[in-house]
Amino acid sequence: MTTQVQAPGTTGGDEGTAGLPTLADFALDPEVRHLNHGSFGTVPRPVLDRLAALRAEMESNPDAWWRTLTGRIAAARAEVAAFLRTTPDALAFVPNASSGASTVLASLRFPRGARVLMTDHTYGAVAMGVRRVAALHGAVVDTVHVPLDASTEDIASLFARKLGSGAPVALVVVDQITSPTARLFPLPEIVAASHAAGARVLVDGAHAPGLLADPLGHASGADYWTGNLHKWTCGPRGTAALVAAEDVAQELVPLVNSWGAPNPYPHRFDEQGTQDVTGWLAVPGSLAFFAERGGWDAARARMERTVTAAQALLAEALGADLAGVSVHEAPAMRLIPLAATLATDPDRAAALQRRVAAELRCEVSITSWDGRGFLRLSAHVYNRPEEYEYLAERLPALFAAAEREAD
Numbered sequence: 001m002t003t004q005v006q007a008p009g010t011t012g013g014d015e016g017t018a019g020l021p022t023l024a025d026f027a028l029d030p031e032v033r034h035l036n037h038g039s040f041g042t043v044p045r046p047v048l049d050r051l052a053a054l055r056a057e058m059e060s061n062p063d064a065w066w067r068t069l070t071g072r073i074a075a076a077r078a079e080v081a082a083f084l085r086t087t088p089d090a091l092a093f094v095p096n097a098s099s100g101a102s103t104v105l106a107s108l109r110f111p112r113g114a115r116v117l118m119t120d121h122t123y124g125a126v127a128m129g130v131r132r133v134a135a136l137h138g139a140v141v142d143t144v145h146v147p148l149d150a151s152t153e154d155i156a157s158l159f160a161r162k163l164g165s166g167a168p169v170a171l172v173v174v175d176q177i178t179s180p181t182a183r184l185f186p187l188p189e190i191v192a193a194s195h196a197a198g199a200r201v202l203v204d205g206a207h208a209p210g211l212l213a214d215p216l217g218h219a220s221g222a223d224y225w226t227g228n229l230h231k232w233t234c235g236p237r238g239t240a241a242l243v244a245a246e247d248v249a250q251e252l253v254p255l256v257n258s259w260g261a262p263n264p265y266p267h268r269f270d271e272q273g274t275q276d277v278t279g280w281l282a283v284p285g286s287l288a289f290f291a292e293r294g295g296w297d298a299a300r301a302r303m304e305r306t307v308t309a310a311q312a313l314l315a316e317a318l319g320a321d322l323a324g325v326s327v328h329e330a331p332a333m334r335l336i337p338l339a340a341t342l343a344t345d346p347d348r349a350a351a352l353q354r355r356v357a358a359e360l361r362c363e364v365s366i367t368s369w370d371g372r373g374f375l376r377l378s379a380h381v382y383n384r385p386e387e388y389e390y391l392a393e394r395l396p397a398l399f400a401a402a403e404r405e406a407d
């Protein structure tokens, strides 16, 4: 393949059409190709400026700062709730999706012997929490194996079968968009089957804000939902939302005991000790930034176009067959299956990811799931086709060398 390769910091292609943000709008190192937005996100420059201004205000008079916080947090919460198409009374700020999931798990009292259901795509750190809390209550963790190519009907019947056999299921924990496998799970069917069996549902929507126009609509009446605002909505780190149904919301208390405790949900989450909440106050700026710079629909369409082309390009370069991964693909994150000897476990996947970063100066995600390795590509609005072309030219040789070493 012959490709015109541009330096990563230069602009090209249809950059800037519809006013969408470009790489220059972010503080990302232009010498690196950032093709893994999904892991940590990044913050637009105007929001970084706003964050710095808020921090300066906080440090200029901490007493005055803490006196004003309640109203300012409530205003920010209302803006995030409107973006997520819910009401401010349903939404609490939490530092991250891990914290949102942990808050829900800590609020539950599972009957001894009850089951907690998750899938084999559940985010590793959340799965660890589920196991720990279940063990505290003498509950049993059961796992639904969801094949990569399972159809909606397959997934619904896999859940229905698990829910209908064995001890009652108290809680189902399910990812909206999965991390190791970049699937968009069919939540309406999963939530309906779970509720029909009397189980509550916690949706881990870590990747959903920004990627889905209506993540809570898609979560379809789940009892609890948590999502990161620092990923695809490009909010500051430490910004995430927890949304609870009205009938269970008042059971939720923050993980940190503090002065807000006597307040009703969600207000009691506004005060969790002396913490830096500048991210919560600045995150509406990220939502507005994309709304004003071409709009969220255009941003999502751009991400989808970019990642779809990138996936096809990399699959061709690596000789990978996409047939098994083409069902329920996430928006803006795509898998390319690797050779059978690569990234066969998470440690090997992490080592290969480090090698790609060091040798190619490309940040990508290499995941390992069910003994198979995958290249997980992300595309945000600042990513350009030339970056994936650069990767496609160099990755086959790097992977071939890694395969030889694995023999």
Ligand SMILES: Cc1ncc(COP(=O)(O)O)c(C=O)c1O
Pocket: 038, 039, 096, 097, 098, 099, 123, 126, 175, 177, 178, 179, 204, 206, 207, 228
């Ligand atoms: C599906 C899923 N859940 C939870 C998390 C945890 O997010 P955080 O580290 O912000 O808590 C992630 C992070 O990538 C994720 O992909």
